[in-house]
Amino acid sequence: MCLGLHKRPLNRLELAGETLRAALEALACAAPDWPADAVPVREWAERYGQRTDSWHPPASKAKRAEMALVYGRDGFALLEAVRSPAAPVWLRDLPALRVLRTVWMQNYHRTVTAAGTEVKRRESEDLPPGRLRLASPYDTDARYGLKQGSWWTGYKVHISETCDDPVPDPADGEPAPRIITNIATTDATVTDAEMTEPIHQLLAARDLLPAEHFLDSGYPSAELIVAVKRNFGVALVTPVLLNSSPQARAGAGFDRTAFTIDWDKRQAVCPRGSTSTWWSPASQRGAPAIVVKFDKQTCQACPVRDRCTRSRTGGRSLSLQPRERQEALDQARAEQISEQWRTKYGTRAGIEGTIHQAVAVTGMRRARYRGLPKTHLEHAFSAVALNLLRLDAWWNGHPLDRTRTGHLARLDLSLTA
Template structure:
């Protein structure tokens, strides 16, 4: 879907420098592909490191290892180098498997912070170089307040989508055929623009103040008591 949108925007010479996506779309392949193919930077949260060390917040996660891509070797926090580097396919995705020798890992004094393997050494799973570097950079950036403030821009988009669903019923098309559906969406967009212009001109906030069910019950009890 993202690539199709970029193709349409490119045909109209309207490609943005940045494209804000929600967390359901991003992947390392997509981020790299859109940058290389269209020059568009995807601003989107990516999945965090799922290794046991990263999830627990203790021990040595993948980022604790120095990766020498040119020499196809990894160095652990204790200064030991890997002995195995091989391409692989994991869950249908191309990857690189890096292994450390068990003779090196077994006597290591910080072994319990590095691997759960009982007999073998530490194993790392990497993506292709460009994808892994982009993924690491994105994970680092999205933890900063600056990035979070920047990504908050998307909150307005989510509000627009919600309003479009609630007001115009865009979730289900009223007509069959792409041309008719496209025209329906265009009319819906015009309607939303008019609604927002009217709210702006008359100083009315677009968001409504909501009262929870519990608050309503409390208010009713108060009125009955009074």
């Protein structure tokens, strides 16, 4: 289960202003006698004396753009002053100054014109990748995150918990609680699929690997299904992306599953019995693949051509993954449409209760500390607290609610009983 962690997000204008303010604060503290001779202290104290989140920026887009350029020019002026011969050399190594240099490099650039040096903001397409771009001058590990249309600044936490068949307590018959077994924290740009193998490594290090691991659809791929089974002996029970071919999306015609693949002979046979004439390894989006093609003349004369390919001149072609991955993917796709698999996957439904409990009880949606190590420690303590709550409720015969129920609804249920 993946949960996004939020900090107060700063837009690019606020990020520039607050980064410069933080640098000036650090300089005023570390070398109080130096800034008075190097920068316009009174003017900048008025401009950068308050945090950027304590006042509202101009409503006009043009005025906000001009303010951003003012920040840019002041920031470059401060960086030049710090590097001047009159400035103490050690000022350059202040953490706040290093952050200022990075943020300015990522958000501004200077060009030399006939009138002099001109400061410009970088356009959106010129910004560095999200994994490298700083999102806060106070937490250099935090990053901008996007998932299913939701934006946030900060981290992600991945929670693993037990989901074995409930074992009733001999004394009162109550099922055993689900226990959190692993917490993994990353910055907000790390995808779920990138964490699938590291999470299993963490579980293996503490001898907590399950025989079957129930995951949501963001974690698996054909490569990972094979790798996790081979390296850890764990079967991933998870929805996989369905076939995206036009025939599969339309639910009509012959999709890839209608073709018989003979891996040993490196051939494919179509539903009409024709054999492919081309089998070639390839690379698609950086991943190994196999391209299979059928003779175009054979396809043009086929009476069911319209149900097989949309190409007007060529023959049918197929894209396959390497054999082990393709067979694992085909098996997973075939299993997940069965009622038996859906019932089995329903075991994972309780994870939504864990998400709610983590957010409502420990406030896990908000990161209280700065930096990835401290944030991860916070998550680990939160998981311990949740486990203690669950064990306490179980020991005392008060099982935690599986769903959210309001007080009025509970009253109605008690009166009905």
